[in-house]
Amino acid sequence: MKKTITKIALFVITCITVISCSITKDLNKGNLILRSNExxxxxxxVKTDSLxxxxxxxxxxxxxGFPLTAKLHQSSKENSDSIFNKWINKKVKRKKRLISILSKKQVLQLNSYYENLNNWxxxxxxxxxxxxxxxxxxSIENLKSYYKNNGYFNSKISSKTIINQNNNKFGKVVYNIKTGNQYAxxxxxxxxxxxxxxxxxxxxNNKSILKPNTFFNTKKFELERNRINxxxxxxxxxxxxxxxxxxxINLDTTNLNFKIPVEIVIKENKLDNRYLKHKIKKVNLFVEKEDLNTKTKKIFSY
Known part of the structure; x- marks a missing residue:
């Protein structure tokens, strides 16, 4: 039993090694397969899940440990239909031999199967x-925007690519973020x-979401605008x-207290359609009743 497990494990490792070689053999010089981001x-x-x-x-x-789906895509071909036709007509007797073994209809189906497999x-x-x-x-610009939106206006972000020591065809990208102080x-x-x-x-005004001495976050401004509306x-x-x-927002990145004065601006509407407070003047209530004697319906208003 142990020998069987050992053989299976050896077979799997061998397959992975062979396939790994095949996925890197067509790489252009200097190209690296992305193995991970840090x-x-x-x-x-930090965990990359949130970012x-x-x-x-x-x-x-x-x-x-192997990019199987990438290998799957790599093994697909463009113009699969013409490739199959080229293969079947490469040798004079190949098509005739296949037709004699299968049938003309089945040979045509082979082409269809090949094309469907390629599309899959x-x-x-x-x-x-x-x-x-x-x-x-x-990615660096996206990270900068994210930290700015959360009040880190002086963040510094850099990156470096590190080649895998075990396989120089693979590499990882490392992002180094220095947030600086968060503004309030x-x-x-x-x-x-x-x-x-x-x-x-x-x-x-006491229900305002923008409060002094709370950390800057662009979501707060969106929520405040919706609240006012x-x-x-x-x-x-x-x-x-x-x-x-x-x-x-009066941002001064040289300010050492890391605070931002904010002004909420609400403009008046156009002259011909100024913002006015509308009130309900009258409420009409309509009640429909059925007269049992005449079997007719009457509407009463109050």
Whole structure:
């Protein structure tokens, strides 16, 4: 039993070794297959799960240490139909021999099967991921934007490619992030052109999501804009436009207290359609009753 397991294990390892060689043999000189991405934040390695969507390049799916789906895609061919025809007509007697063994119809089906198999490989496989400096730079820009959106305006991000010591056809990309200090909100002021809007806003100013001494995050500004829009519409400003709300952020990256003054700006609408508070003047209630004697319906209003 042990000998059988050993033989199976040896067979699997041999297959992986052979296939691994075949997947790297067509690599251009200097190209490296992406084996992994690593991210270090302020010197500590972090899981890439949370930041993975920001990386423009991800490794192929690996099964027992081998990119099987990439090999599947690599084995597919362009113009599979013409390749099959070229193969079957390469030798004079090949087509005749196949027809005698199978049939003319089955030989034609072979072509169809070959084409379908080739399409299946393309659909279920994936292109071999080669480390690309352009995509690496895109990843760096994505990471910078992410940290800026979370208040790290002085972050520094670099990358380096490390060649695998066991197989120089593979490599990994290491991202090194130094976040710097996270900025917080300083004073939060308002500039509201309409007195009507200003009165409504001030009545619920304590519910504002933007509060002094809380960390900067762009999501907070989006939530605040939606809150203001809902507040005005629920207060009778039915024609209020959300694009009337904007924010002025006075960022000074040389400021050593790492705080940002914020101004909420709410503009008035056009002169012919100013923001006004609408009120319900009259409510009409219609009740439908059936007269049992005449079997007719009557409508009463109140």
């Amino acid at each position: 991210i270090f934040v302020n010197g500590s390695k 993975s969507p920001l990386l423009a390049q991800k490794k192929n799916n690996y099964i027992i 490989k393309k659909k279920n496989g994936e292109k071999l991921e080669i480390i690309d400096s352009v995509k690496t730079n895109i 909100l300083d004073s939060v002021s308002t500039n509201i052109e309409s007195k009507v809007l200003e009165s409504i806003f001030n009545s619920e 809902k507040l005005f519409k629920n207060s009778g400003i039915y024609n209020f436009q959300i694009n009337s709300v904007s924010f002025k």
